[in-house]
Amino acid sequence: MISKLSQIHDNAKIGDDVTIDPFTVVHENVEIGEGTWIGSNVTIFPGARIGKNCKIFPGAVIAGIPQDLKFQGEESTVEIGDYTTIRECVTISRGTIDKRTTKVGSNCLLMAYVHIAHDCYVGNHVIIANSVQVAGHVSIDDWAIIGGSSAIHQFVKVGMHSMVSGGSLVRKDVPPFTKAAREPLSYAGVNSLGLRRRGFSSEAIGHIQEVYRYLFLNSLNNSRALEEIEINLPATKERDEIVNFIRSSERGVMKGYIN
Incomplete structure (x- = not known):
């Protein structure tokens, strides 16, 4: 199930029934849970911890070095839960000395071109739509939905069961159970449908x-x-x-x- 055209480091820990398509590179100090599928041209850097039954689509980069000047090469990780789908060209940076990890929970969907920066926390059942840019140290709680092409400022917190409108500039915290829209971002009601x-x-x-x-x-x-x-x-x-x-x-x- 692992293509001979992929490059897998000898000490990477690959679970049972993992599929890795051609031209993907898996570096050392990587763990991939059973049943996970990894498409072509994916790069998985040291420190990645990927759960069971995940789907990682072509062009994704997992556990890249943080785009943060305070990073000094310290050991850190990206942790991805079970049954999470990571679509094309998503980038997830590993942590810095602050938290030493970036976490994405289980049953999440990260659509194409999403960026999750260093030291972020993304809960379970979170949906992040296409081209959302999440800066460092952001927290997104369970069941939140982030509309496409939104940008989330560093250290912002997005509460559980909230929904952020597409194209939003999220500079302040979004409380749980709410809908957030308009510019500047403001309360647009309770997310009652969700x-x-x-x-x-x-x-x-x-x-x-x-x-x-x-x-x-x-x-x-x-x-x-x-x-x-x-x-x-x-x-x-x-x-x-x-x-x-x-x-x-x-x-x-x-x-x-x-x-």
Whole structure:
């Protein structure tokens, strides 16, 4: 299942039933899980840890040296979970001394020409559409969807179950369960369609919407809005996820609703 026209380093660890097509190069210190398919002209550099049953399409470059001047050749990795699909010409840089790893979770889809920079964290079931550029130290939580040709500033956090409109410039954090659109990026409602598809009840979605009315529609600053939410709304997993995300934001969150 491994083409004789590919170049595989002797100490690379290749699992059972792995397919590697012609003209792919797998360097030393690489691990590839069972059942993974790797297309032609893929380059997998040292430090790659690729899970089971992944699909990596032609032209992808995994675990390349970070495009970061602070990188001094330290040992670091790229970790990719199981059942993740990486389409054509995707590039994923390995970590720097900061976190020493770049992580992409399981069951993700990274479409063609996506770039994931050093020290990023991408959760499970994340979809990143064509040509999205993700700078260093970005965190994208489970089930988030990033529209095509968006650019995400370094150190930004994108919350779980959120959806970012295509072509967006993401300079601030995007809270969980929201839709983000417009320029500058701002709140465009709760991602209710996505939440329903993932089994959230109408009651849970309504409660999330109520939380965001305090945050984005009541003309309160974030600190006062969080106080009002904790006083007036019952504690739920979703409410606490939102509150903790806002409180821990270092870059600040995107703007509220803009007419």
